[in-house]
Amino acid sequence: MGNLTPHDLTVIFLSLGVLLGVARLLGELAQKLHQPAVVGELVAGVLLGPTVLGNIAPGLSAYLFPAAGPAAVALDAISTLAIALFLLVAGIEVDLSTLWRQGRVGGMVGIAAIVIPFLCGLATAWLVPQALGRQPEADPLIFALFFAIALSISALPVIAKTFMDMGLYRSDLGMVVISAAVFNDLFGWILFAVVLGLMGGGPPGTGNSIALTTALTLAFTAAMLVLGRWLIHRALPYVQAYTRWPGGELSFALVLAILAAGFTEWIGIHAIFGAFLVGIAVGDSSHLRERSRVIIEQFVSFIFAPVFFASIGLRVNFLTHFDLSLVLTVLLIACVTKLAGGTLGARLGGMTPREAWAVGFAMNSRGAMEIILGLLALEAGIIRQRLFVALVVMAIITSMMSGPALRLLLRPARRRRLKDVLSSRLFLRGLRAASRRGAIRELTAAACEVSGLDPESVTAAVWAREEALSTGIGNGVALPHARLEGLREPVVAVAISEPGIDFDAPDDRPAHVIVLVLTPADDPSAQLDIAADLARLFREPSMFERTLRTRSFTEFRALVSAPVETRSA
C-alpha cells in the first residue's frame, strides 16, 4: 500500500463506489424498460464522464476520475480485471455441444451471418476508409479486417438473455440462434486476436514477430479448447473432492482465467482472450457445479461488469465525437448485412420467413461484445474516437431493437410472474372478514375498485369456482380465482388474515395468506403460471411465517422477488 497516498485511496474508493452505484441503478432502470442492462451501464459512464459531468462540473469530474496518476492507474487495472472476468463468464455461457447439436440450420445461420457482414464490411472499409474514420497512420488492411470483424460479431450474452426472458431459450429457434452466435463469437474473437497479432505486438524480446504471435494465438486457442478442456474436466473432481466447497472450484476457475489472461497479454493479443478460452473450457465440463457457476456469474455480472461498462463512458466524450452521418452509415451497414446474413441462413436452413426474420434480428444485436472489440481497437490505434462512438451507438441500438422485434415476430406466450402482477393497492394487510365468503367478497371489492369490474358478477364467479372445488392449497395459503370475460390483464389481490380462515385445505390448516387471482378468459395459462409461482414460493415453510410478519406491501413484494431459502447447516 506504500504506493498509494490516502488521497489516492479516497479517490479510488469514491470513484469506484459512484461508478458502480450509478451503473447498477441505470442498469436496473434499463431492465425495467425491457432493455439489456448494459445499455444503462454505458449511459452511466457517459453521464459521469467527460460528456456530461466533465462539462457541467469539471472540478468534481477531475477529482473523482483523474486522467492520470495512481488513482487512474488503479481504476484502469480494476476495469481491465473486470472485463477479463466478464469474458470468463461469457465463455462459461458458451456451450460448445449446441454447436454440433443444431447441425445444418445452425451452421447455415452461423456461416451466412458471418460471411455476408464480413465481406461487406471488408469491402466498405477497404474502398472508403476515410468515410469510416480510419486513423491515417493505421494499416489499411488491418483497419478493413477490424471493421469486417466488428460487423460480424454477435452478442451472445444479450441474445441468450433476450431468449431466456421470452422463455424461448430451449426452443429450436433459440438453440439455432445461440449455436450460430457461439460460432460467430468464437470465429470473430479468434480472428481479432490474429489481427492484433498482425499489428506486431508480439511477446516482449522476440523482435515483434507477427508469425510468432499468430502461431502462439492459434496454438493456445487449440490447446485450450482441446487439451485444456480435457485437463480441466479431469481436474475438477479432484478440486471438488479435496478442497473446501464451493471456494475451491471458485478459485480454481479464477486462477486459471487470470493466468491465461496474463499469458495472452504476454503473447501480444489481449488479456480477455485467455479468460474467454478458460471460460469455455471450464463451462464445458459437466463436472462444473451449478452453485459455483452462480456465484461467479452473479458477482461478475452485478459487480465487475457494470464497473467496466460504465468506465467506457469515462474514456471518450460521446458528444464531441458524435458524428451523425458516420453513426447512421455504420448502423445501416451493420443492420442490413447482419439481418441479410441471419435471415438468409435461416431460410436456406428451411425456416419459415417469420422465423428467419426473428433469427436475423436476434443475430443483429451486438451488445457488449462489439463495445469491447471497439475499445481494444481504439487503444490499439486502429480506429478513431468518432468511429468508436459510432460502434458503441450501433451496438446499443441493435441490442435495443432485437427484443421488441422478436416479440413482434414470435409473439411468445408470456410467462406471468406473480411479482409482475402485484400492486400495492391490492395488498390488504389486515383482512376483516372471518368467513370464506366474506374474505372473497372483501378481496373482489378491492380488485374491482382498481380494475373497474362489476363486484357482484366477479364475486359470483369466484364463489362458484370456490364451491365447485375449494382453493385452500395447504401451508396456510388459499388461492380463490376466476377467469373473466372482458378482462385484459391479470388482477391479483393479496390479503393477510391474522386469525386465519377455513378454506378447506387438504392439510386442514386455516388460510392466512389469501391470494385472489382474476385472469382473462382468453389467457388460460396466466392462472396456471401465477398459481405455480405461489405454490413454489410457499413450499418453503419460513416464507409463510415471514409473510405473516410483513408490515408493508414492499416487504411482501421483497419476499416474492427474493424468496427466503432454508439456511443450510
Next chain:
Amino acid sequence: MGNLTPHDLTVIFLSLGVLLGVARLLGELAQKLHQPAVVGELVAGVLLGPTVLGNIAPGLSAYLFPAAGPAAVALDAISTLAIALFLLVAGIEVDLSTLWRQGRVGGMVGIAAIVIPFLCGLATAWLVPQALGRQPEADPLIFALFFAIALSISALPVIAKTFMDMGLYRSDLGMVVISAAVFNDLFGWILFAVVLGLMGGGPPGTGNSIALTTALTLAFTAAMLVLGRWLIHRALPYVQAYTRWPGGELSFALVLAILAAGFTEWIGIHAIFGAFLVGIAVGDSSHLRERSRVIIEQFVSFIFAPVFFASIGLRVNFLTHFDLSLVLTVLLIACVTKLAGGTLGARLGGMTPREAWAVGFAMNSRGAMEIILGLLALEAGIIRQRLFVALVVMAIITSMMSGPALRLLLRPARRRRLKDVLSSRLFLRGLRAASRRGAIRELTAAACEVSGLDPESVTAAVWAREEALSTGIGNGVALPHARLEGLREPVVAVAISEPGIDFDAPDDRPAHVIVLVLTPADDPSAQLDIAADLARLFREPSMFERTLRTRSFTEFRALVSAPVETRSA
C-alpha cells in the same frame, strides 16, 4: 486502460494469478492440518516475497512483484480493495444482538479480556518502548496506545470458524466467546480509528485537525450503528422488491461499503473502518437474505481475502526482520494477558475452570485482525518492521494454539462427515454380488481387509442387523451397518451395483448405491451422523444418477463433498 502498457497488464495478471493460486493452495493445506486458512495464505506471501523468492530468484521476483511503477500501484489498489471487502464480510458476521443476549458472562469476559491486555500492553510499551522496537520518531503515547490495542483485539472470524468446526458455535460457551469477541473487536477498532485520528491525518484541507478527525470518527461510527443500521433495514425490502435478485442486494451492500470506505479514508482513518461498519449495519438486518450473504462471503473469503493476506508477505522480509527475543516477548505478553483476562472474566461470570480456560484460549487467537492492525501501524510509521513481524508471528501462533487447546479442554463430540471417512480402497465400482447377502459379504470382506477385522464375525453382525430390519432407505440407496466392539474409527465401504440389489426399501426400488457403515460400539453418534449425511445427499434425485455414472473414487468423493443441486429455472 491508456495508463497501463501491455507489459504492466501482463505483470498484473500473472502476479495476481500466482499470488491467488499459491495462497489458496497453502490455505487449503492449512485447513487439512486443522489450522486457519489465513496461516497458509500468509505463508504463501512469505514464500513469494522478499523472504524466499526474492532471495533465490531475484529476477523473477522483481518481474512478478515490482516494488514501484504502475503494476505495483495496481496490486496495492487491488489488495486495499480486497481488505476493505474482507472487513465488510467480517462486519456482516458480527451479530450485535448476541452482545445483549449473553448478558453478564459475555460482558465479564469481554471487559476483562480487553482491560487486562490493554493495561499491561500500555504499561510495557510506555516503560520499555525500545524493547518493542518503537520507531524513534513515533509519538510515545500513540505507540503505547497502539501496542495496547494490538494486545486487546481478538480475531472474531478465526474464533467463529473454530467453534463452527467443533459444532460449538451455538452452544452457551460459543455464544459467550463470540459476544465477547464482538465487543473486543468493536471497541478495539474504534479506539484504533481514534489513534489514527490522533496522529493528525485529518480530512484534506482542514489543517490536520485531530479534534475534527476524532469527532468525525465517533460521529460516523454512531451514525452508522444507529441511523445507518435503521436506514439499511428499511431500504433492503425496496432493493429486494424492485431490483433483480440477488444482484440488487449484492451491489447495494458493496456500493455502500465502498463509499463508506472512501469516506473513512477521507476523514483520515482507514478505508476498512467504513467497510466494517457498513458490514455490521447490513448484517444486522433480518431482511438480508442468506443467498446474498453466501455469494459475498464466498467470493470475498476465497478470492479477495487470500490475495490480501498473501500480499502482506510481499511487503516485508520476514527473515531479516525476525528478532527472536522480540517475537518471544510479544508472544509471552500477548498470551499471558489475554489468557488471564479471558479466563478471569469467565470465572467471575460463573463458569467452571475448564470452561474458563477454553474461553481464555479462544479469546487469545488474534488471527487476521491483528495482522491488519499491524500493517496499518507499519504504514502509518507507528511501528518498525521487526515489531510487525513479531506481531504477525504472534497472531499466527495464537491462532494455531486455540483449536488444539479447545479440543483438549472441551473434548467436543466430533460430528463425523461422510466425506472424512471415505477411502479409495473401500470404493467398489462394480459390485459382483447379485443378492443382499452376497453384497454384504463382498463389502465386509473389503472393509476387513483394510481394517484388519475378522470377516466372519463382521458379516454375521451386519447380517443380523439387516435381518432385524432391512436397511434399504429408498431412492436406490441401502445402508447396511453394525456397531462393533474393538473398532476405534468408523469404516465405510461404498459399492455401486449396476443391476441393483433388492434391499427391501420402502419405495420397492432396488439399491444401486450400497454403503456399509461399521462404527465403534462406544460411539453411538457416528452411525447416525453418517446415515444423516447420506440421507441428505441422496434426497436430491440427480445425485443418484450422477453416482451411477461416476468412473472413479475421486468423482464419487467430489459428489459427496460438492453435492449437486437442482438447477433453478
